[in-house]
Amino acid sequence: MSNQPPHPALLIPGPIEFDDAVLQAMSHYSESHVGAPFVNTFGETLSMLRRLFQTTDPASQPFVISGSGTLGWDQVAANLVEPGDEALVLHTGYFADSFADCFETYGVKATQLKAPIGGRPQLDEVETALREKQYQVLTVTHVDTSTGVLSELKALSELVHRVSPDTLVVVDGVCSVGCEEIKFDDWGLDVVLTASQKAIGCPAGLSILMVSGRAIERFKARRTRPTSYFGSWKNWLPIMQNYEAKKASYFATPSPQLIHALHTALTQILSRPLEQRFADHRAASQKIKKAVAELGLKQLAAKPENQANGMTAVYLPEGVQAPQILPSLIKKGVIFAGGLHKEIATKYIRFGHMGVSVTDPNREDIDRALGALRAGLSEIGYKV
Amino acid sequence: MSNQPPHPALLIPGPIEFDDAVLQAMSHYSESHVGAPFVNTFGETLSMLRRLFQTTDPASQPFVISGSGTLGWDQVAANLVEPGDEALVLHTGYFADSFADCFETYGVKATQLKAPIGGRPQLDEVETALREKQYQVLTVTHVDTSTGVLSELKALSELVHRVSPDTLVVVDGVCSVGCEEIKFDDWGLDVVLTASQKAIGCPAGLSILMVSGRAIERFKARRTRPTSYFGSWKNWLPIMQNYEAKKASYFATPSPQLIHALHTALTQILSRPLEQRFADHRAASQKIKKAVAELGLKQLAAKPENQANGMTAVYLPEGVQAPQILPSLIKKGVIFAGGLHKEIATKYIRFGHMGVSVTDPNREDIDRALGALRAGLSEIGYKV
Incomplete structure (x- = not known):
């Protein structure tokens, strides 16, 4: 495509x-x-x-x-x-x-x-x-x-x-x-x-x-x-x-x-109403945040009103470090980011969901990413 | 090409x-x-x-x-x-x-x-x-x-x-x-x-x-x-x-x-010796400066040792202004620059001759430019 x-x-x-x-x-x-x-x-x-x-x-x-x-x-x-x-x-x-x-x-x-x-x-x-x-x-x-x-x-x-x-x-x-x-x-x-x-x-x-x-x-x-x-x-x-x-x-x-x-x-x-663009981002974000919650993962931004619509930052399961899981996700075709907040950098990962990955219906980036995350966690023994 | x-x-x-x-x-x-x-x-x-x-x-x-x-x-x-x-x-x-x-x-x-x-x-x-x-x-x-x-x-x-x-x-x-x-x-x-x-x-x-x-x-x-x-x-x-x-x-x-x-x-x-690259630029520059002199145009940099090898700034003939000739050169397929030195900005033009235009033998940019300059001056009644 x-x-x-x-x-x-x-x-x-x-x-x-x-x-x-x-x-x-x-x-x-x-x-x-x-x-x-x-x-x-x-x-x-x-x-x-x-x-x-x-x-x-x-x-x-x-x-x-x-x-x-x-x-x-x-x-x-x-x-x-x-x-x-x-x-x-x-x-x-x-x-x-x-x-x-x-x-x-x-x-x-x-x-x-x-x-x-x-x-x-x-x-x-x-x-x-x-x-x-x-x-x-x-x-x-x-x-x-x-x-x-x-x-x-x-x-x-x-x-x-x-x-x-x-x-x-x-x-x-x-x-x-x-x-x-x-x-x-x-x-x-x-x-x-x-x-x-x-x-x-x-x-x-x-x-x-x-x-x-x-x-x-x-x-x-x-x-x-x-x-x-x-x-x-x-x-x-x-x-x-x-x-x-x-x-x-x-x-x-x-x-x-x-x-x-x-x-x-x-x-x-x-070329489209801006309101529609923001709605697309909100919808994708809700879908991702729901899937992440179903995996038992917690967001850094705990309260829904504090949560961005173009990215999601999630704590990894206890004992799992970002440098441990990110390379396996790349092998599954998805690049996520590690943590950036100094105090907890290795304890969480960041998932960006902006632009064509959420607005272009021909792209399957988001589903691929959620699948990779699920498989990656499963591989290291985390029950999903 | x-x-x-x-x-x-x-x-x-x-x-x-x-x-x-x-x-x-x-x-x-x-x-x-x-x-x-x-x-x-x-x-x-x-x-x-x-x-x-x-x-x-x-x-x-x-x-x-x-x-x-x-x-x-x-x-x-x-x-x-x-x-x-x-x-x-x-x-x-x-x-x-x-x-x-x-x-x-x-x-x-x-x-x-x-x-x-x-x-x-x-x-x-x-x-x-x-x-x-x-x-x-x-x-x-x-x-x-x-x-x-x-x-x-x-x-x-x-x-x-x-x-x-x-x-x-x-x-x-x-x-x-x-x-x-x-x-x-x-x-x-x-x-x-x-x-x-x-x-x-x-x-x-x-x-x-x-x-x-x-x-x-x-x-x-x-x-x-x-x-x-x-x-x-x-x-x-x-x-x-x-x-x-x-x-x-x-x-x-x-x-x-x-x-x-x-x-x-x-x-x-x-991928080539740097010395060869500089020699290419010197050769193209010499060719251009000779052609410009043959057109009766004077460079801003009068002394040869003051003259750059990647560009040439030339005074237009008396009475000719840059905004008068540059558009006709574009029509002939070549974009030159006007003057930038405040005191004399409209009295001269700048010809850049760097990179692929002088190092790629398949390109005819320089000959096209000299031809356009000659024709452009001729059109406004300047004897070339």
Whole structure:
């Protein structure tokens, strides 16, 4: 069915399996980064991102820059806060530690609000923290790739706007954009940052952001210059605006092939109602979580409302270590990921279920994965 | 001959035309960034870069990070100098201004040593500057993409080591690596930074650096933390060392597809003696520069020793503007670039001649380009 050579199904929480047409777009012949055909493609890509993020406010600003999801943290820390500013970082796993480290790199004080493994900070705890100090930004990991914990954005953003209206709401959506609902305008978000290789379904290599008009104004009102050069919106803002207006413009050379692939992926996503896409992810996730429970395995995210729809992180049976079972699953044609949360890394595995593996009815990735997991556990003597 | 759809030959000074096999590698099926097959590919790629840069010193360290050539400047400014340090920036066009701006972003004082358009700073001027102040780094643009000026690295590096031995020699090789000879060890270079999309012949999206053991030691002896997060060698050095040792490791997700394409491009380059590759570029360049002179056009780089071998920047005839002639050349199947040097941008065009367009005997890009240029000038009434 696929034109791709036979290979194990990649079911880690990113990179994910890619559609044939997206991979084909990666081979696009060489184009000038300032020539009309490519400028047109890039401009359309930026406009499509507005639809993916459900923003119609013309003041919202998309950015697509060669890099990875991590570069989105640098963009926030270098453009939206200044040395000496304060950031409140909600902690749901590995990625909050890293985002906090990024802020500290730029001279910004990061205060983490931690939840137990598998949980998320509660709204009353966030409210208390916001009342204690004036934070310039609050960050939340929408889906923490290390734990599979889903955060609740709508109520959180309402809380921030009510209790601390000058605090910008910054969402790390690396593992959520494209598989979890995000209503950028309606929910009053200021930044959602993501990467190409997860639920958007385009190979890795792009840092993708949507930024609110309010955040752009905050950026323009800085007292000091941005503290990054490659990640500076002073350099990129006019470039992004020009590309979207179909005008050639240069700061640093973008990757035409990756932009073509992103254009193809977004065209596919937007060819169906977004609501249907999110429903597909929820349905696949429910099926997987039910099967995992039937195997007697527990998720890191114990409460259903904390569980992501694009990935599942499960504890292995007592005594079984991830490095023991993952290789046998590869032999059965399925690649899962090991643990990433330092304290329990070898005790759990992560199963990504995003993009074509759940939206393309011709693919059998999910059933194959569940079968492999069942057989793999059985082989090592675990009763399934 | 090529599997690519018909398209105008891209003869700008980067991105360049790519080989079919390289573009095919861009479509590689999805792999885990920490799985053995990809780790192996990335490790081989890093080792091949050592050969491309002609370094056998095990203390040298290659870096390949998602980004663009510009990110290499950030890496230098964030890792090798500290706020308050001094950088001497040799100016041969647009890119020195930008590199200086990058240093200033990181709190480093950049002093530019400027040459007239088409020239390069002379060694005695560099010596005088080095004796006036202690610079932590000196930067030189090996080939300035905005002017086609070639700098002389060997004598320059010898001078720096003699006059100011603690000054690191940093080369912007974005438009030279892969088409101009660079002997990293023999010439005593400390950093050569480049990008994938020029003479290396791999699509844009990668920042590529070779760093000397001496520079790595300087980095390790920093008094302050690196001033970038995404570009921090504190984050990337262990990752690069692990990949090259074929060990899985994670800081930020690399782009497997781009790394596969780079692996393919480097395998092709290294399948022949490098000396032959440089000779091919010199021969094509001589042919082009002779043809251009026969058309009565003058190069920005007037002196032969200042002229790059991978590109040619030529003044248009008096009264002819770049935006007037470039579209007619596209109609004839060839894409050249307009000027980039602010003061004279519309008065000249840039012709890139790197990679498969000069090394693949089955391609007729160069003859087609010269024919188009001749016809284009003739059409607007210029006697050729």
